[in-house]
Structures are given as structure tokens and as C-alpha cells.
């Protein structure tokens with residue numbers, strides 16, 4: 112581990128936090144980085160962390176302070192939900208009713224309620240997961256989710272295309288914000304829990320905030336580049 116990396120964490124974190132509007136929540140994306148990096152960010156006041164591998168997140172949960180709010184931000188494999196249901200705060204990236212149902216079932220076993228964000232496919236790229244907007248609104252219209260008492264639908268999540276075309280990125284984020292507003296009006300009016308628009312990573316969080324995001328997920332900008340060669 113390069114000690115320059117760990118020494119810079121607090122400063123980069125604070126710079127980003129200061130640049131964010133007050134209504135925007137920062138999720139520090141710590142995937143692939145060691146627990147020491149998370150502890151450094153924690154010591155600088157950060158409490159919300161994002162991981163995209165269940166086992167890795169569970170191992171970090173074991174050794175780190177228990178007031179950390181863990182967000183699972185990856186694609187949710189249904190058979191892995193069980194392994195995080197006892198402690199995860201928010202599952203971002205719910206992209207099927209089945210995943211919502213399974214989260215509800217596992218949360219109930221622990222007497223918990225887990226916040227879920229509906230991942231919406233906004234990118235033009237094929238590879239990104241998520242509901243298509245129509246598919247998601249059909250699922251919401253069907254109404255079965257209303258019977259799930261151990262999940263709280265907290266809003267939406269989306270990832271823009273990985274492109275230098277800022278206009279395209281901005282318009283993809285705008286589509287997500289418009290879907291949020293549509294869903295709020297039709298299915299969640301008067302529900303204060305449905306309030307989160309999770310959009311924006313290190314390279315595009317400014318554009319996301321411009322479009323109306325109120326939760327950004329920043330990894331590289333805080334912790335430095337990820338090294339996947341050891342994983």
C-alpha cells in the first residue's frame with residue numbers, strides 16, 4: 112500500500128464534501144480498498160460507505176465501527192442478499208421485483224427494514240444493469256411492492272454512459288431525475304421515504320448534481336485509483 116494514498120484520503124474527502132450542496136449525500140465508495148482506508152475516511156467524519164461485493168463488505172463490516180452506514184451499490188445477486196441482510200443499510204441497484212421480494216424476506220428474518228433504491232437503466236450502453244423506465248413503472252403500478260413491510264423504497268439510482276460527451280451524460284441524468292419525479296407523483300406522493308436520486312461518480316458527479324441528484328457515489332476521487340490485479 113502506498114502511504115501517500117492513505118495520507119491524502121482525509122483531505123480529498125473534505126474537499127469533495129465542501130464542494131457539495133447541503134442536500135447532497137456523499138457515499139464514499141471503498142470497494143477494493145483496505146479497511147485502513149475506510150477508517151481514515153471515518154476519522155475524517157465520513158459515515159456512509161459503498162461496496163459492490165457482498166463478502167468484501169461483510170468482512171469490512173466485521174472489523175470497522177458499527178455506526179457506519181453500508182450501502183451495497185453493485186448488481187444484486189439474489190442468493191447473496193442473505194449474507195448482508197443483518198447489517199446493510201441500503202441496497203442500491205434493485206433491478207427486479209424478485210430482488211425486492213428477497214430483500215424483504217431476508218430483512219424480516221432479522222426484524223429489520225432495508226432501504227432499497229430502484230436502479231434505472233439510463234445509459235445507452237448495453238452492459239449497465241437496471242430496470243427500463245417502463246418496466247419499473249409497470250412493476251410499481253402492479254402494486255405488489257406495497258405488501259412488502261420490511262423494505263423501504265427510498266428512491267432511484269442510475270449510472271450514465273462512460274463517455275466524454277457531457278451533453279449525453281447530462282441528458283441521461285436528467286432522464287433519471289424525470290423518472291424519479293414521475294414515480295414520486297404517481298406512486299409515492301406523500302411518502303417522505305421516497306426522496307433519493309443516487310447519481311454521479313468521480314468523473315460525472317458534478318453533472319449529476321446539476322441534473323438534480325442528491326446522492327453521489329465517489330470512489331477514485333477520495334481513495335485513489337483501484338488496483339484490481341490483486342482481486
Ligand SMILES: *Cc1c(COP(=O)(O)O)cnc(C)c1O
Nearest residue numbers: 140163184312313328329330331
Ligand atoms: C465503483 C462504483 C462507483 C465509484 O466509481 P468512481 O469512478 O471510483 O468514483 C460508483 N457507483 C458504482 C455503482 C460503482 O460500482
